[in-house]
Amino acid sequence: MFRHQKELQFEVKVEKPDPLLAKQIQEVLGGQFGEMSVMMQYLFQGWNCRGEEKYKDLLMDIGTEEIGHVEMLCSLISQLLDGASPDDQQKIAQDPMMNAIMGGINPQHLIVSGLGATPKDSNGVPWNAGYIIASGNLLADFRANLNAESQGRLQVARLYHMTKDEGVRTVFRKMLARDRYHQYQWMAAIKELEEKKGFVVPASFAPEDELEAQPHAYELWSLSEGTASKNGPWAQGAAPDGTGEFVFLDNPAPMGQVPNPPVPPTTLHHEIDVDKKL
Structure with a gap:
C-alpha cells in the first residue's frame, strides 16, 4: 500500500x-x-x-x-x-x-x-x-x-x-x-x-559448464589499432574469481567458417541470381 x-x-x-x-x-x-x-x-x-x-x-x-x-x-x-x-x-x-x-x-x-x-x-x-x-x-x-x-x-x-x-x-x-x-x-x-x-552473472552457470569454451573467458582479443589495452589488469593476472589467468591475444585469427547460406526461394523476392552459386 x-x-x-x-x-x-x-x-x-x-x-x-x-x-x-x-x-x-x-x-x-x-x-x-x-x-x-x-x-x-x-x-x-x-x-x-x-x-x-x-x-x-x-x-x-x-x-x-x-x-x-x-x-x-x-x-x-x-x-x-x-x-x-x-x-x-x-x-x-x-x-x-x-x-x-x-x-x-x-x-x-x-x-x-x-x-x-x-x-x-x-x-x-x-x-x-x-x-x-x-x-x-x-x-x-x-x-x-x-x-x-x-x-x-x-x-x-x-x-x-x-x-x-x-x-x-x-x-x-x-x-x-x-x-x-x-x-x-x-x-x-x-x-x-x-x-x-561470486562475480559472474548468473552464478548458477559455473565456469566448468562452459566446457571447451572456458579458455576464451580469460582472453582479451586485440581487434583495434594499437595495443595499449594490454596494460590493464583485465589483460594480465588472475581473474577476479581466481578461476584462470588473463591473456592478451595480439592479432587473433578467426576460428569459424565462412557462411555459405543456400539460395532462398524466389517467391521471397530476393534480388539474387538463382543460377549463381553463393
Whole structure:
C-alpha cells in the first residue's frame, strides 16, 4: 500500500521563472536516466524480488523515495514555468534578444500540460518502459542500478552548472547528495552479493559448464589499432574469481567458417541470381 504525504521530501523554491531551464530539467524527470526510470526500475525489481527480505525492503525503500523525487521535480518545473503564457511566446518571437534568451521554451508546457511537467525528456520524447531493467537476478539488477544512479547524478550535476538560480541549485544539491548515497548503497549491496555468489552473472552457470569454451573467458582479443589495452589488469593476472589467468591475444585469427547460406526461394523476392552459386 502506498500513502501520499503532502509535504515534499525537500523544500522546492525557485528564485524566478525560467521556462528554458524547465525544459532542460525534463531530462532528469522523464529521460532514460531520469527519476521516472529509477522509480519504476526499483519498484518493479522490488515487486518481483524473490531473494532475501532485506533486498526487497531496500528496493521498496528507494523506489518509494524516487516517487517523491518525481514529485519534487514536477514542482520544480511548475515553479520555473510560473508566469509563462502564450502571450510570452508571441513576444519572444518578435524580440530577437528575448528569443535568443528564452527561445528554447517547450511549447508543450504551454499547449499540453498548462504550465506543468510532462512524463517526457527534454526533447519531448515520452518516457519509455524500455528504459528500465528488472531481470529477477539481484546482482545483475543492482549493477544496472549503480549505472542508473551514476548516469542520473552526472546529468543533475551538469544541470547544476547550467543555472545560477540558488533555489534550483539547493534542490539539485539535495538530489546529488541522495544520488551519492544511492551509489554507495548499490556498491555495498553488489559487494555483499559478489561475496555470496561470486562475480559472474548468473552464478548458477559455473565456469566448468562452459566446457571447451572456458579458455576464451580469460582472453582479451586485440581487434583495434594499437595495443595499449594490454596494460590493464583485465589483460594480465588472475581473474577476479581466481578461476584462470588473463591473456592478451595480439592479432587473433578467426576460428569459424565462412557462411555459405543456400539460395532462398524466389517467391521471397530476393534480388539474387538463382543460377549463381553463393
